[in-house]
Amino acid sequence: MRLIIIGAGFAGMYAALSAARLRDIQGVSPEELEIALVAPEPTLVVRPRLYEQKPETLTAPLLDVLNAIDVVYVQGSAESIDTKSRVVQVATAKGTRKTLSYDRLVVATGSRLFRPNIPGLAEHGFSVDQLDDAIALDRHLHSLPDRPAMNGRDTVVVAGGGFTGIEAATEMPARLRKILGKDAKPRVIIVDRNSAIAPDMGEGPRPVIEEALRKIGVETRLGAGVASLDKSGVTLSNGEHIETETVIWAAGIRAAPLTQQIPAERDNFGRLLVDRDLRVPGVAGVFATGDAARAACDDVGNYALMSCQHATRMGAFAGNNAAAELLGVPTKPYHQKGYVTCLDLGEAGALFTVGWERQVKMVGDVGKKTKQEINTVWIYPPKAERAAALASADPERVTDVTGFF
Ligand SMILES: Cc1cc2nc3c(=O)[nH]c(=O)nc-3n(C[C@H](O)[C@H](O)[C@H](O)COP(=O)(O)OP(=O)(O)OC[C@H]3O[C@@H](n4cnc5c(N)ncnc54)[C@H](O)[C@@H]3O)c2cc1C
Numbered sequence: 001m002r003l004i005i006i007g008a009g010f011a012g013m014y015a016a017l018s019a020a021r022l023r024d025i026q027g028v029s030p031e032e033l034e035i036a037l038v039a040p041e042p043t044l045v046v047r048p049r050l051y052e053q054k055p056e057t058l059t060a061p062l063l064d065v066l067n068a069i070d071v072v073y074v075q076g077s078a079e080s081i082d083t084k085s086r087v088v089q090v091a092t093a094k095g096t097r098k099t100l101s102y103d104r105l106v107v108a109t110g111s112r113l114f115r116p117n118i119p120g121l122a123e124h125g126f127s128v129d130q131l132d133d134a135i136a137l138d139r140h141l142h143s144l145p146d147r148p149a150m151n152g153r154d155t156v157v158v159a160g161g162g163f164t165g166i167e168a169a170t171e172m173p174a175r176l177r178k179i180l181g182k183d184a185k186p187r188v189i190i191v192d193r194n195s196a197i198a199p200d201m202g203e204g205p206r207p208v209i210e211e212a213l214r215k216i217g218v219e220t221r222l223g224a225g226v227a228s229l230d231k232s233g234v235t236l237s238n239g240e241h242i243e244t245e246t247v248i249w250a251a252g253i254r255a256a257p258l259t260q261q262i263p264a265e266r267d268n269f270g271r272l273l274v275d276r277d278l279r280v281p282g283v284a285g286v287f288a289t290g291d292a293a294r295a296a297c298d299d300v301g302n303y304a305l306m307s308c309q310h311a312t313r314m315g316a317f318a319g320n321n322a323a324a325e326l327l328g329v330p331t332k333p334y335h336q337k338g339y340v341t342c343l344d345l346g347e348a349g350a351l352f353t354v355g356w357e358r359q360v361k362m363v364g365d366v367g368k369k370t371k372q373e374i375n376t377v378w379i380y381p382p383k384a385e386r387a388a389a390l391a392s393a394d395p396e397r398v399t400d401v402t403g404f405f
Helices: 010-025 063-068 131-146 163-180 206-216 257-261 308-327 364-378 386-391
Strands: 002-006 034-039 043-045 059-061 072-075 077-082 087-091 097-101 104-107 111-113 155-159 187-192 218-222 226-230 233-236 241-243 246-249 253-255 286-288 340-344 350-354 359-362
Touching: 002 010, 002 097, 002 308, 010 034, 010 104, 010 308, 010 386, 034 077, 059 063, 063 072, 063 386, 077 257, 104 308, 131 163, 131 246, 155 163, 155 233, 155 241, 163 187, 163 206, 163 218, 163 246, 163 340, 206 218, 206 350, 226 246, 286 308, 340 364, 350 364, 359 364
Parallel strands: 002 034, 002 104, 034 072, 104 286, 155 187, 155 246, 187 218
Antiparallel strands: 043 059, 077 087, 087 097, 111 253, 226 233, 233 241, 340 350, 350 359
């Protein structure tokens, strides 16, 4: 029997860990149930940190932990899935192809930034979405001191005033001063179509964010979208032109394209609709998880967000359930009651909220301490020690924040 997991992000990593955990508990050998993880690299890209400096350091190795739990790593990118004959085609960077059959499949291919067809965006826009994007932005920022200090060289425009845009923008003043010199006076501007910053955060946390932006001098242009980009800068839908050499696109996210190969229903973000066991209804043997899936978290109408917090726990349930079906033991319906948000606000600290209504619990330096702990400890893979790694993937315990706050 073979269980294939596609994707080595938070969801894929925990799917592998928890499938291996259940196999171990059931006393089944890796020969009887092979668990294989397909991904271009055997590393976890710590996406929630990609707005930070030194992005090239923001990965964690996975090979040792996969070896420790007897999960087979298959290097490559899944190119096609044939759900009728239960076969995945994997392409390697060297151009070779491998065909793998599966008994159960977990699609954990995550998400990607959606770049609309705005003139100049493809040529001139940067982002902090994937590792390569963040490295390209960082290189560009480090090249700024070699350019003439004019034409908006020290101005950064961030398109999108949601979570990612705010984190990228609030980190930027200190990051630019490090690069341009402490006397530099960088300008950072967030542009968003909505009339309020952080449209999803709600009324409670918004004043904290607005105060933080004021404190560190991040400007906003609200109620106006980006109309076009060119070498000289960005033009907004209200006609304003902002001179800049750095535009960071942080508006809109979609499930990775592989999900389109599963013949099933998807939402507006391209996420596969899944049942409570994270199974894709109507497609035998296929589960979807993390940013690739739209799943109910509870019975009162909350759905998992495209977030690390949800991806990690959804991964653990999907891996467990896919293995459970093969091992003939009951599946566990995914549920996630606790929900917190922790938004980095650069030199203004961080904002920590609890619950779906986002009740503010921590701000400033106290919030920042928690954010740093989340970003440097909580979201990293477990150590490559078999027993501890397997124990870390108990689906009932993974990112269960209910007891913490
Ligand atoms: C700048 C930034 C800040 C963020 N901040 C937060 C935050 O504060 N809190 C929070 O909870 N979330 C945050 N997020 C969101 C979070 O990073 C994602 O929700 C999370 O990474 C989703 O995990 P995942 O495993 O579903 O997908 P991903 O982490 O995207 O992993 C997908 C994996 O699938 C692989 N893959 C894709 N296609 C294929 C293929 N065809 N074949 C093989 N492998 C494939 C990829 O290489 C990767 O290994 C942030 C994201 C960004 C970009």
